[in-house]
Amino acid sequence: MDFLLLSTLYLSAFIIITYVLWFGDNSFHRRGYVGKLRKTIIRGSYWCFHHCLPSLLRRQVEKLWQYAAYTRNPLFQCLYAILVMAGFSTFQLDVLHYAALYEAPALPLYQKLPLYILCVNAVLFCTLSMGDPGVITKGNVGKHFKLYEFDGRLYRQDEQCRTCQFEKPARSKHCAFCNHCVYRFDHHCLWVNCCIGGLNHRLFLGFLVSLCCLCGYISFATCQVALQIVEANKLWSAHYVDRYGRPQPMDLRTLCQYLFMQHPRMIFLLISLSLLTILLVGFTLYHLYLTVNNVTTNELYKRPASQRQQQQQKQQDKNTYIKGRGKQDKTKQKKKQVEEDSKRKMKFAVKCKRGRWNPYHRGYFHNVFEVLWPLVSKR
Numbered sequence: 487m488d489f490l491l492l493s494t495l496y497l498s499a500f501i502i503i504t505y506v507l508w509f510g511d512n513s514f515h516r517r518g519y520v521g522k523l524r525k526t527i528i529r530g531s532y533w534c535f536h537h538c539l540p541s542l543l544r545r546q547v548e549k550l551w552q553y554a555a556y557t558r559n560p561l562f563q564c565l566y567a568i569l570v571m572a573g574f575s576t577f578q579l580d581v582l583h584y585a586a587l588y589e590a591p592a593l594p595l596y597q598k599l600p601l602y603i604l605c606v607n608a609v610l611f612c613t614l615s616m617g618d619p620g621v622i623t624k625g626n627v628g629k630h631f632k633l634y635e636f637d638g639r640l641y642r643q644d645e646q647c648r649t650c651q652f653e654k655p656a657r658s659k660h661c662a663f664c665n666h667c668v669y670r671f672d673h674h675c676l677w678v679n680c681c682i683g684g685l686n687h688r689l690f691l692g693f694l695v696s697l698c699c700l701c702g703y704i705s706f707a708t709c710q711v712a713l714q715i716v717e718a719n720k721l722w723s724a725h726y727v728d729r730y731g732r733p734q735p736m737d738l739r740t741l742c743q744y745l746f747m748q749h750p751r752m753i754f755l756l757i758s759l760s761l762l763t764i765l766l767v768g769f770t771l772y773h774l775y776l777t778v779n780n781v782t783t784n785e786l787y788k789r790p791a792s793q794r795q796q797q798q799q800k801q802q803d804k805n806t807y808i809k810g811r812g813k814q815d816k817t818k819q820k821k822k823q824v825e826e827d828s829k830r831k832m833k834f835a836v837k838c839k840r841g842r843w844n845p846y847h848r849g850y851f852h853n854v855f856e857v858l859w860p861l862v863s864k865r
Contacts, residue, residue: 490739497761503527504765512786555676558663562676563615573755574604577704580752585711588718596707600700607696610689611678619683620669620862622650622658630655630669633861637845640788657684657846659784669862672782684860691777691857694770701766705759708752712745780853781844 509515510524535544554561577600585593622630634656636643641656649660650667659671661681670684682690716722725733726740734740746753776782847853 490742493742493757497757500761501764556663558665558679560679563679566611566677570604570607573704573759574600576751576755577708580749581704581708581711581755584715584749584752585707588711588714590711590714592707592710596711600704600707603696603700603703607693607700610693610696614675614678614686614689614693615680617680617686617689619681620671620685620860621664621683622652622655622667622669624650624652627652627655629862630658633657633669634846640785640845657782657785670782670860671784672776673784684862687777688858688860691770691773694766694773698763698766698770701759701763705756705763708756708759712749712752712756715745715749716741777857778850778853779844780846780848780856785844 506520506524506527510520515521515524535547539547553559582593582596585596590596631653634641636656641654643653645654646652647654647660647667649665654660654667655669657670658667660667661671661674663674664681668681668683670687672682672687672690674681675690678690678693680686721741721744722736724736726736726744728734742753776786848856
């Protein structure tokens with residue numbers, strides 16, 4: 487099997503499996519073919535892991551996975567640093583070497599711009615790793631209570647955090663990795679070993695954008711140098727001998743295979759970074775969507791459960807009304823609403839819009855402004 491076909495198959499399989507495992511559990515795909523395929527892959531992997539590996543090796547792998555994926559540790563931070571330095575070193579030693587050898591016209595730009603982007607990315611990476619995502623403590627929990635109003639569906643009053651021993655403010659969540667509650671919690675990022683919350687979401691967006699620029703520009707520069715090699719050696723006008731001994735004009739499949747055999751590290755860097763750029767751009771666009779709509783990953787994950795609870799509540803109200811207890815229930819609901827309104831006498835910085843699945847949508851401009859300039863920093 488030739489190089490081009492094999493690479494296409496590998497890349498297609500990687501993209502499909504990544505999409506299935508990443509998006510197969512959301513509400514759109516959960517009951518469809520993508521969700522079923524995800525369950526099949528997970529069950530098959532689980533069965534192979536428990537029936538094909540020796541018990542001693544399986545226990546060691548489980549311990550390593552438990553440490554790597556369920557405890558706060560610098561393992562993925564070190565892995566990220568190694569991957570970035572390995573890719574950038576390959577670019578410096580191979581790509582820039584051939585760019586200088588074949589006198590690429592954009593050589594000065596290839597030398598300086600990726601280094602500047604790498605420095606920006608390193609600063610954002612360190613700031614995220616060591617910064618405060620918006621940790622809520624007993625000392626500042628009162629300040630966070632005044633930020634967001636409880637909507638009654640995604641966030642309800644009187645919900646206690648058993649670990650931190652205080653009532654949880656709206657839009658907060660306890661992180662099991664970091665062992666503290668975080669204001670406007672989005673997710674815990676293993677790569678920076680820190681939660682992504684209200685105070686560092688803007689830094690995380692900058693980190694993603696700088697990483698996309700770094701991977702995308704190095705992919706572009708590597709592709710330009712590869713084209714320079716093809717043009718300098720006049721490979722398109724060359725001929726090769728097939729397996730029958732007959733000369734054949736150069737085609738794309740043979741050209742790609744020749745380049746990979748002659749410059750394996752450079753072509754591998756081009757393919758891997760091109761694929762990584764596509765994935766990173768998709769992930770960045772997803773977080774930009776969250777920013778524009780003033781919603782978090784945690785709230786998107788909680789949305790199906792809140793919708794099911796609302797439907798169950800409507801069905802319950804309908805059944806009780808049919809049984810003749812509708813007036814009594816309405817009276818109880820009014821009293822409960824009056825009590826809740828009396829509890830909400832404090833002034834919130836952001837009032838929720840009831841009846842919407844995203845009650846904290848304040849308009850696109852205000853949504854973006856809230857992420858770039860967090861509410862906690864204003865008070």
